[in-house]
Amino acid sequence: MDNAESIVKFEHISVQFPSVLANDDVSLEIKKGEVFALVGENGAGKSTLMKVLYGMNEPVAGKVYIKGELITKYNPSEAIRLGVGMVHQHFMLVPSFTVAENIVMCKEPMKNGIFFDEKGACEIVENLVREYGLKVSPKDRIDRISVGLQQRVEILKTLYRGADILILDEPTAVLTPQETDELFDVIRRIVREKQMTVIIITHKLYEVMAISDRVGVMRRGKLVGVEQTKNVNERILASMMVGREVLLPKLERKKTSGEELINIKSLTVLDNRSLEAVKNLSLSVHAGEIVGIAGIEGNGQSELVEAITGLRQYKSGSITICGKDIKGMTPGKIRDIGVSHIPEDRMTTGVSLSASIEDNLISGKHKAEEFAVKGIHMKRKPIREYAKRLFEEFDIRSSSVEISAGSLSGGNMQKVVLAREISFENPVIIISQPTRGVDIGAMEFIHKLIIDERNKGCAILLVSADLDELFALSDRIVTIYEGRITGEFVNGEIDKSDIGYYMTNASKIDE
Amino acid sequence: MGEIFNVALLQNTLRTATPIVLAALGGLFTQHAGIMNIGMDGMILTGAFFAVLGSYFFASAAMGVLLAVLVGILIGLFFGVFVIRFKSDEFIIGVALNIFAGGLTVFLLRTIFGVKGAFSNPGIHPIPAINIPVIGSIPILGELLNNNTVFVYVSWILVAVTYLFIYKTPWGIRLRASGEAPHSLESAGVNPNLYKYLASILCGIFCGFAGAHLSLGYLTMFTEGMSASRGYIAFACVIFGMSNPPKVFLAALLFGFLDALGLRLQSLGVPSSLTSIIPYLMTIIMMVYVVIHKNKKELNI
Numbered sequence A: 001m002d003n004a005e006s007i008v009k010f011e012h013i014s015v016q017f018p019s020v021l022a023n024d025d026v027s028l029e030i031k032k033g034e035v036f037a038l039v040g041e042n043g044a045g046k047s048t049l050m051k052v053l054y055g056m057n058e059p060v061a062g063k064v065y066i067k068g069e070l071i072t073k074y075n076p077s078e079a080i081r082l083g084v085g086m087v088h089q090h091f092m093l094v095p096s097f098t099v100a101e102n103i104v105m106c107k108e109p110m111k112n113g114i115f116f117d118e119k120g121a122c123e124i125v126e127n128l129v130r131e132y133g134l135k136v137s138p139k140d141r142i143d144r145i146s147v148g149l150q151q152r153v154e155i156l157k158t159l160y161r162g163a164d165i166l167i168l169d170e171p172t173a174v175l176t177p178q179e180t181d182e183l184f185d186v187i188r189r190i191v192r193e194k195q196m197t198v199i200i201i202t203h204k205l206y207e208v209m210a211i212s213d214r215v216g217v218m219r220r221g222k223l224v225g226v227e228q229t230k231n232v233n234e235r236i237l238a239s240m241m242v243g244r245e246v247l248l249p250k251l252e253r254k255k256t257s258g259e260e261l262i263n264i265k266s267l268t269v270l271d272n273r274s275l276e277a278v279k280n281l282s283l284s285v286h287a288g289e290i291v292g293i294a295g296i297e298g299n300g301q302s303e304l305v306e307a308i309t310g311l312r313q314y315k316s317g318s319i320t321i322c323g324k325d326i327k328g329m330t331p332g333k334i335r336d337i338g339v340s341h342i343p344e345d346r347m348t349t350g351v352s353l354s355a356s357i358e359d360n361l362i363s364g365k366h367k368a369e370e371f372a373v374k375g376i377h378m379k380r381k382p383i384r385e386y387a388k389r390l391f392e393e394f395d396i397r398s399s400s401v402e403i404s405a406g407s408l409s410g411g412n413m414q415k416v417v418l419a420r421e422i423s424f425e426n427p428v429i430i431i432s433q434p435t436r437g438v439d440i441g442a443m444e445f446i447h448k449l450i451i452d453e454r455n456k457g458c459a460i461l462l463v464s465a466d467l468d469e470l471f472a473l474s475d476r477i478v479t480i481y482e483g484r485i486t487g488e489f490v491n492g493e494i495d496k497s498d499i500g501y502y503m504t505n506a507s508k509i510d511e
Numbered sequence B: 001m002g003e004i005f006n007v008a009l010l011q012n013t014l015r016t017a018t019p020i021v022l023a024a025l026g027g028l029f030t031q032h033a034g035i036m037n038i039g040m041d042g043m044i045l046t047g048a049f050f051a052v053l054g055s056y057f058f059a060s061a062a063m064g065v066l067l068a069v070l071v072g073i074l075i076g077l078f079f080g081v082f083v084i085r086f087k088s089d090e091f092i093i094g095v096a097l098n099i100f101a102g103g104l105t106v107f108l109l110r111t112i113f114g115v116k117g118a119f120s121n122p123g124i125h126p127i128p129a130i131n132i133p134v135i136g137s138i139p140i141l142g143e144l145l146n147n148n149t150v151f152v153y154v155s156w157i158l159v160a161v162t163y164l165f166i167y168k169t170p171w172g173i174r175l176r177a178s179g180e181a182p183h184s185l186e187s188a189g190v191n192p193n194l195y196k197y198l199a200s201i202l203c204g205i206f207c208g209f210a211g212a213h214l215s216l217g218y219l220t221m222f223t224e225g226m227s228a229s230r231g232y233i234a235f236a237c238v239i240f241g242m243s244n245p246p247k248v249f250l251a252a253l254l255f256g257f258l259d260a261l262g263l264r265l266q267s268l269g270v271p272s273s274l275t276s277i278i279p280y281l282m283t284i285i286m287m288v289y290v291v292i293h294k295n296k297k298e299l300n301i
Helices: A046-053 A076-081 A099-104 A118-132 A147-160 A177-194 A205-211 A234-242 A301-308 A331-336 A346-350 A357-362 A380-394 A410-422 A440-455 A467-473 A496-503 B007-032 B040-058 B061-085 B090-113 B141-145 B150-168 B170-180 B182-186 B192-218 B230-240 B245-267 B278-292 B294-300
Strands: A006-017 A020-031 A035-040 A061-066 A084-087 A165-169 A197-202 A214-219 A222-228 A260-270 A276-286 A289-294 A316-321 A339-342 A428-432 A459-464 A476-481 A484-490
Touching: A006 A046, A006 A197, A020 A046, A020 A061, A020 A197, A020 A214, A020 A222, A035 A046, A035 A177, A035 A205, A035 A234, A046 A061, A046 A084, A046 A165, A046 A197, A076 A084, A084 A147, A099 A118, A099 A147, A118 A147, A118 A177, A147 A165, A147 A177, A177 A197, A177 A205, A177 A496, A197 A205, A205 A234, A214 A234, A234 A440, A260 A301, A260 A459, A276 A289, A276 A301, A276 A316, A276 A459, A276 A484, A289 A440, A289 A467, A289 A496, A301 A316, A301 A428, A301 A459, A331 A339, A339 A410, A346 A410, A357 A380, A357 A410, A380 A410, A410 A440, A440 A459, A440 A467, A459 A467, A467 A496, A476 A496, A484 A496, B007 B040, B007 B141, B007 B150, B007 B170, B007 B192, B007 B230, B007 B245, B040 B061, B040 B090, B040 B192, B040 B230, B061 B090, B061 B192, B150 B170, B150 B192, B150 B245, B170 B182, B170 B192, B182 B192, B192 B230, B230 B245, B230 B278, B245 B278
Parallel strands: A035 A197, A035 A214, A084 A165, A165 A197, A289 A459, A289 A476, A339 A428, A428 A459
Antiparallel strands: A006 A020, A006 A061, A214 A222, A260 A276, A260 A316, A476 A484
16 A cells, blocks of 8 residues: 555645635645545544545645646536545535436436436446445435435445545534444445545544544644554544644543433424424433433434423423423523523524624523613623633633624634533533534533533433434433434443444334 | 306416416526526516517517517526626515616607507517417317417427426436535536526526517507516416426416406406406415415425
């Protein structure tokens, strides 16, 4: 492998985005027939660099060579011509089209000179399926198939266009452990049998170890190191990514057991399309306990959380919090009885982007005598002092408490949400995706905060798409599939690879 | 009842439905390309004006239609530049286009023809009705289907052509993709805006047909504001027919029928202020229906 010829070459690439230098003088060679992993925290510039290769970003400086040819025009059709294919993090599929239509689009087989050849397209797909062993049925509609299958369609699309250099951007983020294993099998097979070159962008280090031959680490736009995978381990990679030693300590867990604070009985909740998103679900959470909900996104988690926090009416069943039935209560009323909520999308529901950080920190308490005279006139000085105290306590990093919350980075914005919600000192906390898009440093801190609240005796319901997070924090893990609970485990009873089975309800796994 | 429901009613249905069919077929292109086009009314109105202009000055109905189509292309392009290139709000540009078309046609009517309100002149060559003996010989239906103006037949053909284009050609597939998932085209190295422009221009052409039919086929004159909200009704038909050409065609026929029914009732003494409500009332009922069944459709489109 060391002597293999280079197939892609970046020379001193810099990419400038309006406010940030996204790639800073990056030089990198990818070798023919290898699996190259590109790792780094969010915003480190991995996707930016790969989009240069795919012609979607144009560098301000530097050169790119693909198979020895210097790239002069940066657009995807040029990249496709040279055999580069990219599977984006957010799929580029047309939901209402069939699998076959999506695969052949923009390079359609024709009949009679003007018509799209539907039969021919299906044959093309069937041939690809045979050749690469990626099973899909050509006539299925994209919006009716699982995310794992959609990803296969994306891969087949690049193969149909003749790609032999395949870029996969965070391919496992939406997959179950089983689907991830299948994907890795596919990658190994196409590299071995078809001599393809695969570049995989990820921030999951164990995946790097599992699949790659070499690994490049990016931090703040710079490439900080390229190593043979066999010469590194997860710990080394983590410290390269963050720029310091990451300890990820074992979180201390006090033994607690308390009264039942959340009790959900036979709950049914409808989604926006009036379909049952949560079906006859029962669940309870006790004081001093973290219950984690594991499931593929879109299996009713969001609707469940919205029902508990009063953001969505529920159809039937009951929710009792701190002994009170919350049927018909407004979100404000539910907060008053003792519920804090850290929502999944901090940008839309977590903070007000245009309001200042200090105003965000006191919202919910803004009518308290402490901050407003008679609940009307805001007292700026105490607000500012309070905000500064929370800044200290929650390690929020920003130049000032007066600037808009929208200017904060993801991790700091999330800390603002946590600071506000935890400072209510409510006995019940509902948390969704607490560390999505947050860097490792902030993640450590947020995990510690959550455990601290548990140790203080809060009842915490945690929804996360990140299995590592659920396993690190939860006392109990409940799996959800299509709005139903499919399994319940005391943490430690089950491991990550087995839980995927329950998240996909086993009997319904594709194929 | 026999006084209301007769062959003449059906003939009127075809006549009044045709401009709506043509415009709605145009509107379904933009709808598929992800552009909410409420500017069709203005497109029809300018088409109607320039059809008369062309027909009058070149003494030929064909030239009238050609001019209407050319202007339609220009307006489609104009609409596209604002909506696609400058990413302006579609709704506002559509409304602006309608107001602009109203003002422009009145202005040109006065400066070119020197008249107010309406221009009718023996010099305007209408689009001829055509006699197709084969159709004429069909019992009962023959009377209804024969001797219509060219655009009635053209509109039927266009329903099929549009359907084939949208669903059975690669360009139609890409046009639909440009509305539903433009990134899918971009990542394939194809600029989705090309297809949005194509949709916008096709819509301009079809609305040009609708306008020409209105001023050279349906009537042989131009009157201010003669599009009479047909563009909006066409838009309603696009939504109601889920942008599917045959369904849109049926929706337009339904409107045509109600319109014709209104005229019929009027001639029987029902106040016109009541009868003219019918198509609009129907629009509201249809929209309510669409909203109620939205969920179902989202799953079935």
